[in-house]
Amino acid sequence: MRALMISNDSLLHAEVAAQGSARLPAVQLVATRHGLRDAVERQLPEAPDLVIFDASDVEPAEGELVERLSRNYPAASFMLLTRAPQHDLLIRAMRAGMREVLQLPLVHRAFHEAMDRIEVAAGVSRMRAGRVLAFISCKGGSGATFLATNFGYALAALADKKVLLIDLHGQFGDATLYVSDQKPAMTLSDICGQIGRMDGAFLDSCLVHVASNFGVLAAADDPQHLVEMKPEHMDTILRVARQHYDYIVLDVGRQIDAISLRALDQADSIFPVLQLALPDIRDGRRLLDIFRSLGYPGERMRLIVNRYEKGGKLRLVDLEQALGAEVMHTVPNDYVAATDSVNQGIPVLQLSRSSAVARSLADMVELVTARRVAESRGLFDRLFGRNSSEHHID
Ligand SMILES: Nc1ncnc2c1ncn2[C@@H]1O[C@H](COP(=O)(O)OP(=O)(O)O)[C@@H](O)[C@H]1O
Ligand SMILES: [Mg+2]
Incomplete structure (x- = not known):
């Protein structure tokens, strides 16, 4: 899956890149934006399959940008990463169709389980019943x-x-x-x-x-x-x-x-x-x-x-x-x-x-x-x- 990563935390970026590349099929971070505003203003010419959005630094006033982000990439799946519980933002994100929310620091198992669900929902893979x-x-x-x-x-x-x-x-x-x-x-x-x-x-x-x-x-x-x-x-x-x-x-x-x-x-x-x-x-x-x-x-x-x-x-x-x-x-x-x-x-x-x-x-x-x-x-x-x-x- 081709993914856009929104974060200005370079360590987190490296961590997600490493976990993503270990998957089959791999999650490739094809572009990075440093914050929500940056992501909304510099839309990718080719829509990503997945947006991994670190919401740790989002200001309360930027909340409405969440809807714009999801409208920019209507077909993409979203994974939201948050450090502290940000209730208002979470509710906005949920309304905008972002279903996967993970707590930071990243728990690798939770990341892969969320990716499993995203892939199933996106038709990339299916859960089997072995x-x-x-x-x-x-x-x-x-x-x-x-x-x-x-x-x-x-x-x-x-x-x-x-x-x-x-x-x-x-x-x-x-x-x-x-x-x-x-x-x-x-x-x-x-x-x-x-x-x-x-x-x-x-x-x-x-x-x-x-x-x-x-x-x-x-x-x-x-x-x-x-x-x-x-x-x-x-x-x-x-x-x-x-x-x-x-x-x-x-x-x-x-x-x-x-x-x-x-x-x-x-x-x-x-x-x-x-x-x-x-x-x-x-x-x-x-x-x-x-x-x-x-x-x-x-x-x-x-x-x-x-x-x-x-x-x-x-x-x-x-x-x-x-x-x-x-x-x-x-x-x-x-x-x-x-x-x-x-x-x-x-x-x-x-x-x-x-x-x-x-x-x-x-x-x-x-x-x-x-x-x-x-x-x-x-x-x-x-x-x-x-x-x-x-x-x-x-
Ligand atoms: N259908 C078969 N025809 C001929 N030799 C067989 C056949 N099935 C197994 N063997 C042989 O029997 C040996 C023992 O089999 P193995 O699977 O190790 O037994 P087990 O696991 O039940 O102890 C193997 O080395 C294999 O070459
Ligand atoms: Mg044996």
């Missing part, structure tokens, strides 16, 4: 991390969704390595240590960006427990993530702790990943029993059978019976494609697009996104009192 999908390994090595990371990438690449993957392994998380060779600069524990800074821009700056619309938040890396991670931190992270991403994929790992449990509580779907073998089925049963005892509804659980080979001794129906849950999807055994991808740290869809496992991931993307369309159509039909003939993929 869904949380948790992948959990019934037995170590079932393939939960491989599927979570590669499914996340596939959602971003094939369905054009904005996707965030969070590695919730308490220790030894490796999700980043499955799809990237970049070293994470920030991890989940770092974010918890600075939770007061949490907003969309901060979260984005902590990710390893695998694609423009797919980022990974690396697992906590804090063996000495310098940061106290709290379940409430997870609430904050997921609340902000839901606003800024279409899907939040969790790689939960096998150890369920207070943090990952809080994330699971909020998951829209849980995908237990297992292979069609007795030890996996035993551990899968235990896991599902835990989820049931936590009161998670059965339809939230969607089993994924990984490395599936048809014609084995155990059948899918046996598994479904033993676990009392339906299999949502099977992923074929594809040793070469999976191993190449994991070893090179390149998503399998990118490395071996036509492999069996890549095609299966594409099917899963369709299944998950189609379900969402069906759900919103269901809502549409309910609103308009029609009987839905939609076949739900449940």
Whole structure:
């Protein structure tokens, strides 16, 4: 967004410029005026998208200039910054359509939250209502991390969704390595240590960006427990993530702790990943029993059978019976494609697009996104009192 800044406080100007340039899309300060009168008298030839107006030094007699300023740029959004409460001015500003008022000194989080609202109102971006999908390994090595990371990438690449993957392994998380060779600069524990800074821009700056619309938040890396991670931190992270991403994929790992449990509580779907073998089925049963005892509804659980080979001794129906849950999807055994991808740290869809496992991931993307369309159509039909003939993929 192109912004006009009205202020004679050069420190504040620098601060807003720095915060603005860190945003995506960036807020660019294209012009500066030193006060309200200066701004009104020297109108910009090309109207800005945004006017950031520091009202600290406005004299009571200049109040009427506020309306002139807003008439000068009728299509712009306004952000008002005030040091002391200036009631008369505030009311004038509100009447002139200036809705965002921030107190100085500037609280960065408040600035970014206001910018988020301005962008939504201006149609630059939209608040998303992201869904949380948790992948959990019934037995170590079932393939939960491989599927979570590669499914996340596939959602971003094939369905054009904005996707965030969070590695919730308490220790030894490796999700980043499955799809990237970049070293994470920030991890989940770092974010918890600075939770007061949490907003969309901060979260984005902590990710390893695998694609423009797919980022990974690396697992906590804090063996000495310098940061106290709290379940409430997870609430904050997921609340902000839901606003800024279409899907939040969790790689939960096998150890369920207070943090990952809080994330699971909020998951829209849980995908237990297992292979069609007795030890996996035993551990899968235990896991599902835990989820049931936590009161998670059965339809939230969607089993994924990984490395599936048809014609084995155990059948899918046996598994479904033993676990009392339906299999949502099977992923074929594809040793070469999976191993190449994991070893090179390149998503399998990118490395071996036509492999069996890549095609299966594409099917899963369709299944998950189609379900969402069906759900919103269901809502549409309910609103308009029609009987839905939609076949739900449940
Ligand atoms: N569909 C598949 N076909 C072949 N190999 C697979 C498949 N899925 C996963 N693997 C392999 O299994 C290994 C373990 O997977 P991983 O995701 O690390 O398991 P988990 O996270 O459940 O412990 C990976 O190195 C990967 O190469
Ligand atoms: Mg794993």
